[in-house]
Amino acid sequence: MALPKVGSIGEYIREQRQQAKISLRQLAAAAGVSNPYLSQIERGLRKPSAEILNQIAKGLRISSQVLYVQAGLIEDHEPPSDVITAIREDPHITERQRQVLIDIYESFRKEGPAGDEQTSQNAHPRPASAPDDEQPLPPELLAALEPYAAGNGNGPVNQETKEG
Amino acid sequence: MALPKVGSIGEYIREQRQQAKISLRQLAAAAGVSNPYLSQIERGLRKPSAEILNQIAKGLRISSQVLYVQAGLIEDHEPPSDVITAIREDPHITERQRQVLIDIYESFRKEGPAGDEQTSQNAHPRPASAPDDEQPLPPELLAALEPYAAGNGNGPVNQETKEG
């Protein structure tokens, strides 16, 4: 995270644009906004909305989140060091799966305090290619997890709020 | 179709608010916006800016990112999974545990993409209600995980490589 803290979102955009060696108009075209408006944004005369910000991020080929954080529209993004938070916020898994993952993680934390096992913390970790071929997981273990994977079976998940 | 989902974000907010069992005005106050404006947002008559969206997310106690994705302001494909990233960067667990967690998570993603629960993203994990019938995890399952919990692979101060 060697990015210098830029007070203004506009300066950051301009920096990124100049690093990419593209003109203001080129970025404006790529982002789908007008050149004058982008000029004003970069100089801090306008406060772009999230939609525009998202388009600019696309045009710059950078993460929207990074830009949002720069704009102060997103909290400091703590996930990088908080597995529990990431699991809690993941919209792709069911509530049941969430709970199972958290439980397993916590049991791991209790089992073995790994001490100082530091790994390379890259900004873009590789997807799923481990250099050493560890066996993924025994099928029996995954089979044991399956009933949890589907939540409570087939009923619509609604057991959450059982307090009228 | 630049903004066809203006309505969906409002619906989502309303769902989350009603799940949290708070009134429109209460959320408006918690989010620091006016009640009429929140009403218009929920009904899809207004497109809230990212700033307002962030405040509403805070008032709802949900992640800003989740709301932004719902609003279509963040591309969902950007982070393959914040959970994976968080697991990979967690220094408290061993490499072995990391792999197990990732495997389980990915198996969950494959198992239950049913997509029937996505919207009930559990805004308030538990305001102040009694815990329901979610058993943490059967001990047998944790027991099955134990051999993986201690798997070192690279522990500097540890017994030598005991292949499991």
Place this chain on the structure above:
DNA sequence: GCCCGTTGCTTGCAGTTGCAAACGAACTGG
């Protein structure tokens, strides 16, 4: 009947976003 508090919705208005058009400066080349 009446009053009071809460719910959500509608209305007018200031302030802002975002753009089309036009501008001056710098560079190319005839």
Place this chain on the structure above:
DNA sequence: CCAGTTCGTTTGCAACTGCAAGCAACGGGC
């Protein structure tokens, strides 16, 4: 010198956000 292009900027205006104020409906207490 003038014509052509590209650069970032400035200007005037339509459209929008976001709010203060006010509205009708539901329910409880006297």
